[in-house]
Amino acid sequence: MNSDITWMELSVKTRSEFVEPISELFATYGDGNVLVEIDGGYNPDEGEKHILPNWVTVKTYIPKDSEHTKKQAAIQAGIELFRLVGQIQSLNCKELFETEWRQAYKKHIGPITIGKRIAIVPSWITDYKLGSRIMIKLDPGLAFGTGHHPTTKMCLELAETLIEPDSTVLDLGCGSAILSIAAAKLGAKDVTALDIDTQAIKAADQNVKNNKVSHIVHTSVGSLNDVSMKKNYQLLFANISSKVIIDILPKISKHLNSGGKAILSGIMFDRNNALERHIKDAGFVILENIVSEEWVCFSVAKHSQRN
Numbered sequence: 001m002n003s004d005i006t007w008m009e010l011s012v013k014t015r016s017e018f019v020e021p022i023s024e025l026f027a028t029y030g031d032g033n034v035l036v037e038i039d040g041g042y043n044p045d046e047g048e049k050h051i052l053p054n055w056v057t058v059k060t061y062i063p064k065d066s067e068h069t070k071k072q073a074a075i076q077a078g079i080e081l082f083r084l085v086g087q088i089q090s091l092n093c094k095e096l097f098e099t100e101w102r103q104a105y106k107k108h109i110g111p112i113t114i115g116k117r118i119a120i121v122p123s124w125i126t127d128y129k130l131g132s133r134i135m136i137k138l139d140p141g142l143a144f145g146t147g148h149h150p151t152t153k154m155c156l157e158l159a160e161t162l163i164e165p166d167s168t169v170l171d172l173g174c175g176s177a178i179l180s181i182a183a184a185k186l187g188a189k190d191v192t193a194l195d196i197d198t199q200a201i202k203a204a205d206q207n208v209k210n211n212k213v214s215h216i217v218h219t220s221v222g223s224l225n226d227v228s229m230k231k232n233y234q235l236l237f238a239n240i241s242s243k244v245i246i247d248i249l250p251k252i253s254k255h256l257n258s259g260g261k262a263i264l265s266g267i268m269f270d271r272n273n274a275l276e277r278h279i280k281d282a283g284f285v286i287l288e289n290i291v292s293e294e295w296v297c298f299s300v301a302k303h304s305q306r307n
Contacts, residue, residue, distance in 0.1 A: 006064040007101045010075055013057050013089040017293055018082060020149045022058045025078040029071040030060030035104070061101055112147045115157040118182060120147040123210065134185040137210050138178060147178060151265040154290050154297035155179055155239050158263050162299060163187055167234040170194070170255060172224055172248075173266075177204035177217060179237045184213040188235075191217040194226065224248050224255070232257045239265040242275055249282035256302045261287070265297040272296050 010030070014022055019036055026034045037057040060075070062068045072093065079091045096104060111128050112120040119133040128135070138147070147153060159179065163169070163186040171180040174193035183191050193208075195201050201221050208217045220226070234257055238245055245264050252262055262284070267275055269291060275298065279286060284300040291297075 007096045007098070008062045008064050008068055008072060009059060009094050009096050009101070009104065010062065010072065011057055011059040011092045012079055013055050014082075015087045016056050017150060017295070018086045018088055019056050019058055020152075022079070022082065022088070025075060025082075026058060026060035029074050029078075030062050035059040035061075059104075061096070061104075064095065114147060114153055115160045117160050117186070118156055120178070134182070136178060136181050136185065138176065138181075138207060150292035150295045151239050151267075151297065152178060154292055154295070155237060155263050155265045156182055157290065158288065158297060158299045159183060159186060159235075159237075162235055162261050162263065164234065165189075168232075169235045169237070170227065170233040171237040173238065173240040173244075174204055174219065175200050175239075177207050177219060179239065180204070180217045180219075181207060181211045181213055183235070183237075184216040185211070189216065192227070192233075193217055193219045194222045194224075195219075196221065196223055224251050227255055229254065231255070232260065234260050236260070236262040237265075238262060242267045242271040245275070246278045249278055249284070253283055253302055258302065260302045262300050262302075263297065264300065265295070267296050267298070269294050269296050 010026070012022060023034045023036065035058070037059065062071050076091055079088065082088050111125065113133065114120065117133055118136065119128065119130055120136045120138050121128050122139050123137050147156065156179065159182055163183055165187040166189040167187070169180070169183045169188045169191040171177070171183070171191060171193040174180055174195045177193050180191045180193040193204055195204065198221055201219050204219045208214050208219060232255055236252055236256060238248070238252065245267065256262065264275070272289070276286065279298060279300055283303050285303060287299040287301055289296055289298045
């Protein structure tokens with residue numbers, strides 16, 4: 001082997017809705033090294049909008065050591081499974097030396113702007129001009145929730161209009177804590193972030209510290225069942241699955257203040273009508289629903305006269 005450390009670059013092209021599950025796979029076997037490449041540039045100061053393309057390239061880098069063959073095989077197996085259910089191209093592999101790896105990893109990663117007030121910026125970019133936007137520092141590959149997936153993006157867009165100053169927020173299935181961090185930076189005074197995945201909470205803790213909102217965002221392993229019935233919230237995030245949302249809608253209502261609101265995401269569009277019925281049956285008014293690709297996201301409000 002060359003005296004320089006040699007790396008294996010593994011890359012795959014995928015539809016944007018598969019960026020996060022593939023990033024999770026790559027992060028698991030690529031020691032957290034994940035790169036998401038988005039082609040094309042834009043200038044938000046000129047009124048241009050950043051539109052995530054249908055096809056995105058996801059990459060990971062593995063040191064070419066005694067373990068790389070096993071890790072590469074695990075990633076290959078995972079990609080083949082994903083290809084059974086989604087539009088994902090074949091895995092590509094090539095060797096890189098240390099200097100090439102350093103250049104490749106940072107070359108194409110840039111900020112993502114969402115809505116009118118949010119910018120998601122990798123930690124190594126220090127000269128980004130925010131304007132009136134808040135900055136969420138987040139690197140690719142740190143648990144579910146990077147802003148690439150439509151379900152996360154729609155939650156953030158709705159949060160911009162629903163977060164009130166000094167509000168209390170509950171984030172169910174927080175993943176990377178991106179929604180909790182956004183809530184804190186948009187003005188919430190107290191945010192509870194829960195996830196049943198211990199690894200997600202570890203990543204969430206680090207992201208919360210990196211964004212200097214530890215005094216506002218409090219993370220914990222758990223679910224809605226672990227939340228005290230004595231504590232109510234003004235806003236609740238549930239970016240999970242439609243089945244889980246349907247199951248917990250009555251409990252969500254009990255954890256919201258009178259007139260409290262919830263943002264419900266992770267819902268496939270073909271479940272849209274069913275969700276509407278369950279939302280109304282649980283005593284909520286639908287404020288807005290937005291659609292991105294095959295996904296739908298609801299903002300709802302609790303009837304003040306209902307429990």
